[in-house]
Amino acid sequence: MPGTVLLLAASPVGKGCLVDAASVLPVLAAVPPAVLAGTDTANVVELADPLEPQAVLTRLRAAAAAPGPLTVFVAGQLQLDRKQRLPHLALARTTPSTVRYTGFPWHWFREELRLRAPGTTTLLLDLHADAETWGWLRGRGLECGAGVAAYGRVAPPAGRRKVAAPTYMKAIATVLRSGGRPGPEQLHQTALARIAGEGEVGDLVLWGAGPVPGAGPVPGTGVGVPGGFAPAAPSLPAVPGGGAPGSPPPAPDAPRPHTPDGPADDPHAAITAAVQAGDHSAADALAARLEHTALVAHGAGSEEALHWSEVRADLAMFAGDAERSCRTWMGVAAARLAAGQPADAAPVEAAVDRAHHQWGRITDRNRARDLGPALAELRGRVPGRRQGALDHVREQLRQLQTQG
Template sequence: MPGTVLLLAASPVGRGCLVDAASVLPVLAAVPPAVLAGTDTANVVELADPLEPQAVLTRLRAAAAAPGPLTVFVTGQLQLDRRQRLPHLALARTTPSTVRYTGFPWHWFREELRLRSAGTTTLLLDLHADAETWGWLRGRGLECGPGVAVYGRVAPPAGRRKVAAPTYMKAVATVLRSGGRPGLEQLHQMALARIAGEGEVGDLVLWSGGAGAGAGAGGGSGVGSAPAAPSRPVPGGFVPRPPVRPERPRPRTAPEGVPPDGLTGDPHAAITNAVQAGDHPAADALAARWEQAALLAQGAGSEEALHWSEVRADLAMFAGDAERSCRTWMAVAAARLAAGQPADAVPVEAAVDRAHHQWGRITDRDRARDLGPALADLRGRVPGRREGALDHVREQLRHLQTQS
């Protein structure tokens, strides 16, 4: 099966730039697509210094929906937004005061990749961080979601008014261009050896082998200081430090007991297979059974039940049913708010943003007009990160009402 490769290089224009991210793209582009993906054939999508976070989201979402293995190469810099202090990938227009609106929220990677089967997704990262973000990362790590293999490094600021080079990613590209494709763990080690030989020390090393991520890869995730030369790895990373636990692990079994109707195994893999085969009703029916089991065992406001509601909202999107997807995301947001989650909590904002997006894709004007007031009310409570989102809903609703 063909693989998919997404090459993303992004950094701000001007004084805020910490790394010349785009300089790595010609080096990566010189590597045959099949070698980049580790498959017989592959499709490559390249994003160089994108301006809008929505443009990145669109490309990432399309790549995540593609069947077969997915490899994402991300080069750039991380910054925290001032309101929620969450990491963002800085884009061309990002400044310290506009990160929330012009950067790409890092948790969007986790959200978009969460439905992919374990062992089919790899992130290779070469990231730089400003001093504030560097301190934040050393205490928390960089979470990319369960089932995703992560390799790479995060580097501190290179110095006052100095723009760093993406040496780790260039080392990865150099190894791949030399012929053959080593396993991910070996590729990571070889790249670290190259940059360590150039005197680069003090970086945070990212190594989360994930399920089925390659020969010898650990199952946990680790973040720690890189040695002057690669040391012998310990399971899960380069330090003793305990693995960073995901915010909300992907469920592997039914909540508190026997899976619905005696089902066993990973339901997400079965759902993904059904979607890829075009059997959307079967995928939704399976998710509905797990949702019902979670409702009975843990209640409507539980994370388990909300997770399965979110899965069904995504499945409706994959099936082309924008109205059902919009309604489901709105219900998820309402349930989270009713459970006491704040309006600026990441899962709440994500649910409303997705409802807003799906509402704009409803082709039946009457149905879109009927949903509009409820979405506007929800947007009033959850304005989100995109400036003018509520005004956009109201404007579109007025337009729909004049056409009735």
């Protein structure tokens, strides 16, 4: 089955730039698509210094929906927004004061990839962070989602007024261009060994399938592995074919995803298989049963129940039923608000943003007009990060009402 590759390089323009992310794209683009993907054939999508987070989201969502293996290469820098202090991938227009609106929220990667079958998604990341974000990451890690194999590094600031190079990603490209296609773990270890030889130390290393349930301290560091991140041992870099003491342990086999009801026989994979087979009703029926079970066991506002509601909203989108997807996302947002979550909480904003997006895809004017007032009311409570979102709903609703 053909693979899909997304090449994303992003960094701010001007003095806020920590890394020349786009410099790696010509090197990656010189690698044959099939080698990038590790498949016989592959489709490649390239995003160089994108301006708008929605543009990145659109490309990521399309890549995540494609059947077959998906490999995402990301080079860039991370910054925290000042309000919620959540990590974002900085884009071309991002500044410290506008991260919330101009950056790409990192949790969007997790949300867009969560329905993919385990073992089909690989992230290769070369990221740099400012001092504040670097400190935040050392305490919390960077979650990429269950069932996603993530490899890479996050580097601290290179120094005052110094723009770093994405050396880890360039090492990845160099290995791939040299012939052959090693597995992601070997590829990662080889790249780490190359950049360690250039004197790059003190980085956070991302490895394996994450998050890693119950991960203990990395030997020799005393630091846990939240979401798959571990501090690398500066004096003992990882080497191909096996790590020295103090290096990250080999990546474990991708664990079965833990559903809200505990370990199960991989219901996410069964749902994904049904969608890929075009049996949308079977996929929704399975998700509905899981939603009902979680509802009875944990309550309407529980994360367990809301998880399956969100899955059903995505399934409606995949089935082309924008109205049902919009209604479901609105229900998720309302349930989160009723449970006491603040209007600016990331899951609440994400639910309303998706409801807004799906509302714009409803082709039946009467149905869109009927749903518009409820969305406008919800948008008034949850304005989100996009300036003018509420005005957009109101304007579109006025047009629908005028057109009859």
